[in-house]
Amino acid sequence: MKLIEALFEGALWKSRFIVILAVVFAVLGAISLFAVASADIWKMVVVTWNVFVNNAHPENFHENLIGKIIGAIDLYLIGVVLLIFAFGIYELFISEIDEANNSEVGDSILAVHSLDELKSKLGNVIVMVLIVIFFKKVIHMHFETPLDMLYLAVGIFALALSLYFMHKSHAVHEKEAEEEN
Template sequence: MEKIFESSLWSSRFIIILAVVFGLLGAIILFVVASFDVYETAAYVINTYLNHAHPEHFHEKVVGGIIGAVDLYLIGVVMLIFSFGLYELFISDIDAAKDSDGEDNQLLAIHSLDQLKDKISKVIVMVLVVGFFQKVGDTDFATPLDMLYLALSITAVAVGLYFLGKVGKKH
């Protein structure tokens, strides 16, 4: 009875396949949507130049469209890392990720939940940074105090990224 229960319990880990498959599907959807956003931005730029027009806030619209797409791509990367990590942790190592020498490709190699969390959190921080700069691009700075707040916020982001780069590295 114990052997049957333990075997069933161990086999239940395959329910993770749902998270892996739908995580990959979510990543694909995000990549497609972001690609359409880049395409639409490119079409807008081409049409603007072909019509010899230069609408107000042209650069802000172009940069906003591209940054928005980068944001979606980064979230798609989070979904990929999440899917690969869950698969490697609960199901099996990904044999296709090994190079010709049999060594693991360290880009997406996940060996513990802490590694998965660290990789996902770093990409999420980058998503937040990209979102921050997208918001900054849409903001009007009317007073010197607004400019001071902008400088302080950029400094805070830079310091945060500096320390994030130090995490997990050996001295």
Template sequence: MGKTDKFKKKYGIKDISEQGFFEHFFELALWNSRFIVVLAVIFGTLGSIMLFLAGSAEIFHTIISYFSDPMNSDQHNQILIGVIGAVDLYLIGVVLLIFSFGIYELFISKIDIARADGEVSNILEIYTLDELKSKIIKVIIMVLVVSFFQRVLSMHFETSLDMIYMAISIFAISLGVYFMHKQKV
């Protein structure tokens, strides 16, 4: 008994000759339905490209505004807000790329061209939906942190209680990021 036969027997896999027409046709259609995720891959990648272009436009707009009015007193804050906004868009674009790569590799095929030199990029080391979800969640947390600090820069504190809330928020985010990185080690 060959290796393939042992595998088939162990997992109860039938030969095509042992299946009825309907069973074979249905399983074939069901298995090939996985290709619907190609739509998510294509549009996720296109969305990522759009976000990278929007982030680049945000930085370009910030540069233009910096050089068009160099004496503006609020300019440093506006530069930070523009750059942080662009980083936010880039990070969301990265989320979409990780999602696109991950579901392609999980449902369709490994990306052979990325493995051609024998080394595999960390972003392509996704073997389960949980691993994909974990990678996406980590980037989303970074997006939330960046968005939070972008809003902090545009906040105006009216009372000392506002500043205390801000300090508590920053501490909570720092603590969350610390535990997230500690879990990796």
């Protein structure tokens, strides 16, 4: 019976390596998002250059330029979410990343020691993605009534409040980490 238990537990423990699929595809997804975002910005650089060279200012040029750049930032941030996810689950399920441990910034950016810490890091970046999406939508909105402006103000207040609580939560976690050391 001990042999069966040992074999089963060994197989169960080794099954954690299935997360390698999530790690590899999250990194590939991040690379794809970075490439697409970079291509989008490059296209806007070319369009902007042509506007200056030809001295032809298309209608809504500024709105379109800012919208495309903010859209690219959004893609970069989602790529960062994928990287944090990949590094985090790798460290939680497989092994610590030696290169990150030997790096000056590796510990502060990517070190994940618990699922709660991974959720916190992902949550912070996801909130930033939502803020960028909100900003992108606001740029293309047309405010026609005072109620529209009130909705905008409430949205900005909600974002500011979420950033405040994120910062406050981060400060509490840092203080707890210092007390543990």
